[in-house]
Amino acid sequence: MANFVELWVYLAATPLFGLTATLSVYVLALAFYTRVDQAPWANPVLWAVVVISGGLLVAGVSYPVYFAGAQFVHFLLGPAVVALAWPLWQRREVVRRRWLRLLAASALGASAAIASSVVMGWALGLPPDILLSLVSKSVTAPVAMGIAEQIGGVPALAAVFAVLTGLVGAISAKYLYALLRIPTDAEGWLARGYALGTASHGIGAARALQVDEEAGAYAGLALGLQVVLQAVGVPLVFRWLAAA
Amino acid sequence: MPAIQGFALLLVLQSIGELLSRGLSLPVPGPVVGMLLLLVALNWRVVREPVSACAPFLLSHLSLLFIPVAVGITSYLPLLGTYWLQLLGVIVVSTWIGLAVTVLALRRFAPPPDTPDAPQTKEAGRG
Numbered sequence: 274m275a276n277f278v279e280l281w282v283y284l285a286a287t288p289l290f291g292l293t294a295t296l297s298v299y300v301l302a303l304a305f306y307t308r309v310d311q312a313p314w315a316n317p318v319l320w321a322v323v324v325i326s327g328g329l330l331v332a333g334v335s336y337p338v339y340f341a342g343a344q345f346v347h348f349l350l351g352p353a354v355v356a357l358a359w360p361l362w363q364r365r366e367v368v369r370r371r372w373l374r375l376l377a378a379s380a381l382g383a384s385a386a387i388a389s390s391v392v393m394g395w396a397l398g399l400p401p402d403i404l405l406s407l408v409s410k411s412v413t414a415p416v417a418m419g420i421a422e423q424i425g426g427v428p429a430l431a432a433v434f435a436v437l438t439g440l441v442g443a444i445s446a447k448y449l450y451a452l453l454r455i456p457t458d459a460e461g462w463l464a465r466g467y468a469l470g471t472a473s474h475g476i477g478a479a480r481a482l483q484v485d486e487e488a489g490a491y492a493g494l495a496l497g498l499q500v501v502l503q504a505v506g507v508p509l510v511f512r513w514l515a516a517a
Numbered sequence: 518m519p520a521i522q523g524f525a526l527l528l529v530l531q532s533i534g535e536l537l538s539r540g541l542s543l544p545v546p547g548p549v550v551g552m553l554l555l556l557v558a559l560n561w562r563v564v565r566e567p568v569s570a571c572a573p574f575l576l577s578h579l580s581l582l583f584i585p586v587a588v589g590i591t592s593y594l595p596l597l598g599t600y601w602l603q604l605l606g607v608i609v610v611s612t613w614i615g616l617a618v619t620v621l622a623l624r625r626f627a628p629p630p631d632t633p634d635a636p637q638t639k640e641a642g643r644g
Contacts, residue, residue: 299581318580318587325584326591336592343585350582352527352575354548355534358555359572374626381622386615390607397603407607411615414586416546429593434608436587441612449616455624464623472615479580489576497552504544
């Protein structure tokens with residue numbers, strides 16, 4: 274028994290543990306998600322995070338030890354963002370014809386999300402550093418951290434808010450779209466995917482890619498555009514607001 | 518083989534993107550610069566073929582790649598403690614507002630059906 278404990282202590286501390294846990298729990302969560310017909314509530318990111326976090330707490334493994342292994346998965350986010358050019362390139366004709374409309378929808382959606390979160394947060398009495406960390410929550414976590422740093426928010430909180438925003442969008446968009454009577458024809462999928470990528474970045478785009486290829490492609494476009502718009506625009510607007 | 522060549526290409530473009538982003542202190546992160554570069558580079562067949570063998574696989578498991586960051590939430594639970602209810606309310610409602618405004622704006626701006634402006638539903642060679 275003592276040997277087993279020693280072995281476990283050794284294994285839990287190697288990068289192998291974090292990597293194995295991430296991949297195997299994801300495979301199980303994905304199998305479950307497929308089994309229930311990709312029901313939004315069965316979102317694989319949500320359940321994998323719940324199971325892994327619970328496991329870490331029970332086993333007494335700290336996040337840095339887990340991340341030492343999980344970083345190999347995390348690292349792939351970079352090339353995956355580059356790869357988003359592929360579905361986009363395939364739809365270059367549509368994008369070329371409609372770029373102005375797409376850009377306008379992006380800017381409107383982002384402004385509405387940012388303004389509503391800041392106003393509501395302020396009305397509910399959130400402290401300023403938390404409010405400023407909410408601003409960048411519609412962009413993918415690593416970029417959200419950079420923006421928060423520039424405008425005086427807390428980068429770590431910004432990453433947490435970005436992940437939660439992604440999950441909320443991925444889980445609830447389907448019902449919101451049904452309520453708004455958005456159709457499921459080609460034009461409807463374009464709008465559904467694009468809005469998910471705009472409001473819920475990569476986690477939303479991942480959901481869109483699972484549901485419909487067309488929606489996924491436009492979600493990728495929207496999240497890329499959102500990164501550029503917010504990384505450039507948000508610090509500028511805040512500098513201007515601070516000066517005014 | 519093409520898949521691994523495609524992966525190497527993605528890494529090369531990301532590296533060039535990081536160099537440009539840091540070197541010129543652009544506000545846009547390296548991978549996004551890499552994405553824009555790939556968008557241009559896809560016009561060449563030598564780039565297109567390997568990337569088409571790798572990108573769809575990587576993108577089909579995009580959700581997996583967010584798990585390590587997302588598990589980090591556990592480290593900030595005590596910090597969120599006092600405000601969790603307000604934060605949850607703000608995040609849920611503002612995300613719905615963002616989704617609704619974007620989707621309705623796009624519907625509003627959409628060209629009428631059966632115009633050449635309507636999106637293509639099928640395109641050859643899509644992965």
